[in-house]
Amino acid sequence: MSCKCDSYGVLRPHSVTITEFGAVGDGVTLNTKAFQNAMFYLNSFADKGGAKLFVPAGRWLTGSFDLISHLTLWLDKDAVILGSTYSEDWPVVDPLPSYGRGRELPGGRHRSLIFGRNLTDVVITGENGTIDGQGFEWWERFRNKTLDYTRPHLVELMNSTGVVISNLTFLNSPFWTIHPVYCSQVTVRNVTIRAPLNSPNTDGIDPDSCDDVCIEDCFITTGDDVIAIKSGWDEYGISYGRPSTNIIIRRLIGETRSSGIAIGSEMSGGVSEVHAEDLLFFNSAAGIRIKTSPGRGGYVKNIYMANVTLVNVGTAIRFTGNYGEHPDEHYDPNATPLIEKITFKDIKGENITTAGLMQGIEGDSFRDICLYNITLQVTTNSPWNCSYIEGYSEMVTPETCESLRGEIFPDHCSDCYGLPSDLRISRKRNKGAWLLSW
Template sequence: WPLIEPLPSYGRGRELPGGRYMSLIHGNGLQDVVITGDNGTIDGQGSAWWDMWKKGTLPFTRPHLLELMNSSDVVVSNVVFQDSPFWNIHPVYCSNVVIRNVTVLAPHDSPNTDGIDPDSSSNVCIEDCYISTGDDLIAIKSGWDEYGMAYGRPSSHITIRRITGSSPFAGFAVGSETSGGVEHVLAEHLNFFSSGFGIHIKTNTGRGGFIRNVTVSDVTLDSVRYGLRIAGDVGGHPDDRYDRNALPVVDGLTIKNVQGQNIREAGSIKGIATSAFSRICLSNVKLNGGAAVRPWKCEAVSGAALDVQPSPCTELTSTSGMSFCTNSL
């Protein structure tokens, strides 16, 4: 596991200062890449790494199972990724990526074993996958605080569809590292069970960047703690040099056709007081629980809600929000 330089959009290892361990499968500057198999298994044997993380004995950031950097025309299909030391599949600074018919597995108590994390990448399609891990199943990212803003490469034009899985964290996530921006995302036909969050869109003061033009549609949730969370207070910082005045813009998010059962809390939408989240549209979102579902919590947000159960926040009643919501359906 040789050491390599930190990603320029992160400025340091994601877990610890300095470099990071190279992924088991690693490529940089490649074109026309195919990783496929007859559902054979790539086993990261991550338990030793998880133990070091839990004991605090890691000197550098753990390796991914697969990382491709600065690469294009990539296909990953019909492979099982199992027990990654850290994130499982990480295309970063890539374009034209297809990840299809992939299974990603790790125990629910394995730390930071994200399933698939497209990062500062464009024209990405992730479809027909089963993922069960210890962290977010799919998380779209684009760099960390001042380093991500300086690098300035967004994640854009990303399609995610027909994903099934379970996680103690989120089924579908954006962030929290979004300093290069995330836009033009469609996630649809998602099925999550026994999870912490169904949908989690997250950023923080100091991130800068933007999250805009994101649509999540046709989602089925079962035994999920929070149906939806959109938050402006999630995630740490790489160092003390981040700009506390760098506020993210969150605008134009549509969440529609979501059906949930055995939901504990509908969720929350909490923006930043000095950078309110705008044009948030909820439509046909019905989250039911065995007992009464705890109500929505909203702050520093505007938008609209149509046919939402339990009853939505009063903040989602603006005229401009209703116009956007009607036009986005």
């Protein structure tokens, strides 16, 4: 799979600077009205080729503001957009229909710092400028249990098509950092995302009920999953029924106290056709993780991850079939998920505590799990722990659990998503060492 062309280089016939609307880049003056007024003005150019809003060097404090269609938001290399530390500057909006409530608390949720819905052709980019959510106050309120509503994301776009986010640094999100939801044709490229490793739920990039997504050439270090692919929560996600599909992830470096790439736990609308390759995760709790639970419904299938390097990672591959966390008591405990056709190929790891902790669901085994050419330097005497898992493996060190020891070749290659049948010809060749190039 390959990423489609994006609109990074699009030329907008109209351009304005945020200072033209009274903004002051002193890090103290609140510029919410300036950003809102700029968007109102630029919207008149939407049918004339669109417009560009330039944010020059400075520290531009603001509350939440909405983007418009056919817009480029461009940050100078020394520009910093700062999120206000006052919750009243982040309005409360309705919960997502595929979640039924706020992710943390019943009811609504604070709107993201940069927000948009029902948009087309939106570019957020620049010369490695910075968007800083200043999430410290939000993290403390979470720890002290003084939140009234679910914390806001740093960037959230809803029901939008043709989204490009590139060449920027994102810091200290109050909650998930970049959250496209119900979107199509999304590209996130060449971004850096940072938050302290002890910051709660500061996921890096979370495509949620999205299709045709490309994430590449990113460095992410956060307090939660580096990438988390989602598609709705229990009965609300099942009812909304919008899957995440056709997702490409490549050339990614990440560090986290959680997982490098996670699918779920909210996956009730389904997740499929995920291709990830050329990944490096270090100092992390898990490398690759799938999270689900009875009550989720939905499916995770046709997943292919290859060329993965893990360094100082707790569990290389982890499946959790009883993750729990339900929005309310109305979920159907008999709505079990379908987990099948998941392939992990060409994985190397050093200083790994556990090779695999793979726990399916009793009566609903995860099947067609395929492991090929995996070498892990494991520090525990029990490298694999599997339950309710069915699949195949070849060239795996240390030897995997009994339920995964069926041979891939010659009879089960078609059960392994993404593995070409002619791979058996070269599987015994010396592959040599491989290095990621950045």
